[in-house]
Amino acid sequence: MKNLIAIFLVAALLTACQSTSDNATDITTLCNNDSWTEFGHKTALAGKSVRTFNTYKDKCADKLPQTAKETYLTGFRAGLKEFCTYDSGYKTAEAGKENTKLCPLELRAEFELGYTKGYKDLKDKKNEAKRLADQAEQRKMAERPNPQKG
Amino acid sequence: MLTIIKKKMFTLSCLICLFYGTTVTASESNAALTIKLAKPTFVLPMFTGPYSEREASIAPEEYETAERLRSMLDSDEKEAVLKELESFFDIELSPAMLTLKAQIYFSLKDYKKAEETFLNVLSRKPQLVRVHRDLGQLYLLQDKPKLARHHFSEAVSFGSNEAIVHGQLAYLNLTLHGAFSAITSYQQAMAMQPEEVQWQQGLLAALSQAKMYESAQALLTELLAKNPADKELWLNQAILALNTNDTRQALVSLEMAIMLGESDDDNIKIATQLHLQQHSYDRAVVLINRHLDKPVLDMVLLNEYLTWLNQVDMWQQAGKLLDGLASKVETMKPAKQSVFYTHKAKVAIKKNQNKQAGRYYTLALEKDPTNGDALIDYALYATADKDYVKAELLYTRAAVLPTKMKQALLGKAQLYLNMREHKSALQELQKVYSRFPELHYLAEQIEIIKNIIRTEVKVNS
Numbered sequence: 001m002k003n004l005i006a007i008f009l010v011a012a013l014l015t016a017c018q019s020t021s022d023n024a025t026d027i028t029t030l031c032n033n034d035s036w037t038e039f040g041h042k043t044a045l046a047g048k049s050v051r052t053f054n055t056y057k058d059k060c061a062d063k064l065p066q067t068a069k070e071t072y073l074t075g076f077r078a079g080l081k082e083f084c085t086y087d088s089g090y091k092t093a094e095a096g097k098e099n100t101k102l103c104p105l106e107l108r109a110e111f112e113l114g115y116t117k118g119y120k121d122l123k124d125k126k127n128e129a130k131r132l133a134d135q136a137e138q139r140k141m142a143e144r145p146n147p148q149k150g
Numbered sequence: 151m152l153t154i155i156k157k158k159m160f161t162l163s164c165l166i167c168l169f170y171g172t173t174v175t176a177s178e179s180n181a182a183l184t185i186k187l188a189k190p191t192f193v194l195p196m197f198t199g200p201y202s203e204r205e206a207s208i209a210p211e212e213y214e215t216a217e218r219l220r221s222m223l224d225s226d227e228k229e230a231v232l233k234e235l236e237s238f239f240d241i242e243l244s245p246a247m248l249t250l251k252a253q254i255y256f257s258l259k260d261y262k263k264a265e266e267t268f269l270n271v272l273s274r275k276p277q278l279v280r281v282h283r284d285l286g287q288l289y290l291l292q293d294k295p296k297l298a299r300h301h302f303s304e305a306v307s308f309g310s311n312e313a314i315v316h317g318q319l320a321y322l323n324l325t326l327h328g329a330f331s332a333i334t335s336y337q338q339a340m341a342m343q344p345e346e347v348q349w350q351q352g353l354l355a356a357l358s359q360a361k362m363y364e365s366a367q368a369l370l371t372e373l374l375a376k377n378p379a380d381k382e383l384w385l386n387q388a389i390l391a392l393n394t395n396d397t398r399q400a401l402v403s404l405e406m407a408i409m410l411g412e413s414d415d416d417n418i419k420i421a422t423q424l425h426l427q428q429h430s431y432d433r434a435v436v437l438i439n440r441h442l443d444k445p446v447l448d449m450v451l452l453n454e455y456l457t458w459l460n461q462v463d464m465w466q467q468a469g470k471l472l473d474g475l476a477s478k479v480e481t482m483k484p485a486k487q488s489v490f491y492t493h494k495a496k497v498a499i500k501k502n503q504n505k506q507a508g509r510y511y512t513l514a515l516e517k518d519p520t521n522g523d524a525l526i527d528y529a530l531y532a533t534a535d536k537d538y539v540k541a542e543l544l545y546t547r548a549a550v551l552p553t554k555m556k557q558a559l560l561g562k563a564q565l566y567l568n569m570r571e572h573k574s575a576l577q578e579l580q581k582v583y584s585r586f587p588e589l590h591y592l593a594e595q596i597e598i599i600k601n602i603i604r605t606e607v608k609v610n611s
Binding site: 050051053073076077080101104105106108 | 240244246274275
């Protein structure tokens with residue numbers, strides 16, 4: 001059992017190192033090229049805040065291209081248009097994620113509708129699962145032999 | 151809060167209003183008469199105050215911030231509000247908050263950022279009429295009338311019902327697309343603000359330019375009934391009268407405007423000219439004297455008046471006018487003195503004071519040897535006085551001046567003809583014709599003189 005735990009810990013550490021290394025590469029690459037539009041687009045599609053840019057800006061420091069912010073925002077705005085939809089709202093809620101109010105006011109309505117529906121459906125599913133679990137539990141209880149009778 | 155527009159208005163003096171800037175050309179008989187009106191002022195809201203929810207919704211999460219910013223704006227802390235708004239990415243702000251940011255840039259005269267921000271708002275919510283209106287104002291201020299017109303037009307098409315939007319759209323239509331495209335908008339602006347002078351004047355200008363004189367006159371009559379002491383309205387009345395060839399009415403209206411304080415040089419000149427046309431000479435002379443009674447004498451004006459007076463043979467009045475100005479002559483520049491003495495010479499000729507006339511012409515040319523009018527007039531006088539040598543010399547001098555060359559060469563040719571020196575006359579005419587080929591009639595004259603010369607040769611041989 002102890003050996004198994006050790007293997008998991010090593011694996012976890014390796015994964016973490018790998019992730020940090022990838023991140024470092026991403027930043028270096030991003031600072032030196034002009035893929036900021038794409039980065040902005042992906043950021044919005046992932047439902048992340050526009051302020052994600054600030055992290056990269058600080059890390060790139062002097063290497064930050066002059067047009068980085070503008071192109072990032074162009075991509076981000078385009079990404080928002082794809083992200084702020086009914087489906088996306090629904091999926092966000094269904095995945096149990098919080099509504100971060102990322103969508104600007106004028107694009108928010110559809111997303112909110114989807115999110116509300118997704119949230120309701122998720123809640124219904126949870127309730128249904130709970131009901132089924134309760135039922136199963138009750139059935140188990142009912143099937144268990146009564147020691148007093150025995 | 152944004153509705154406190156009027157308190158924050160400023161005058162946009164750089165705008166040129168077609169109406170007041172317009173000079174209306176009179177009918178054929180009064181073709182040279184143009185009445186000038188003062189430029190109007192258009193008002194623009196510089197800063198329209200903090201955001202009002204009626205225009206565009208703010209996001210629920212912004213309520214608290216909006217309230218705080220509102221109180222800061224009430225305390226006139228615009229820079230602090232801007233700093234706070236700039237701490238957000240534009241995309242994080244609702245269009246309403248972003249509009250507020252643009253308006254603050256506008257009020258702080260950072261027009262480039264204001265424009266960018268307004269356009270940013272419109273890219274997100276193209277139907278925001280207030281933003282179209284503000285951007286229109288911004289472009290108007292920056293003298294970009296086509297862009298301004300576009301946004302006012304957008305504001306109207308998205309349902310704006312503000313008089314200022316209709317009025318400014320009308321003004322821009324008037325300047326960019328002609329009178330007919332402006333009339334309806336001016337009427338709408340006037341329907342909302344019937345007492346607003348700039349809409350009344352704008353509509354009047356549009357109706358006048360569209361040659362809808364009856365409507366313009368009806369409006370003007372109504373306005374004059376309300377404001378009989380408004381000299382601008384009387385000037386408009388004069389313009390309308392000139393357009394309809396009603397010279398008498400034009401003169402009456404101009405006199406009303408003058409009585410109410412009108413002092414524009416050109417308008418006084420027109421009144422004088424109309425008086426001369428109507429043979430009311432006494433009043434014309436009164437106007438001339440009053441008009442010339444300034445610390446610095448306007449010689450161009452004097453020259454014009456004296457020319458007119460001479461044209462109607464009022465040389466005595468011209469003489470009096472010159473006598474009255476004699477005290478100012480010494481303070482004038484030599485070129486102006488030269489003009490003065492030329493007129494003195496003309497008056498002297500009319501009075502048959504020939505020696506004095508010659509003396510004045512000599513004096514005029516001493517003061518300014520390049521006074522073309524003096525050279526030509528003196529040459530004509532010398533010709534009439536049969537002093538051909540002097541006349542020839544004067545014409546030769548005048549011919550050197552580009553503006554007088556044609557007149558001098560023709561005069562010289564005429565002088566030779568008078569002296570029966572046909573060969574010299576022919577040479578001069580050929581010289582004129584080669585320089586001024588548009589004088590077609592000279593070809594015939596040249597042929598006639600050639601024939602005369604041929605006949606003379608035959609007779610002499």
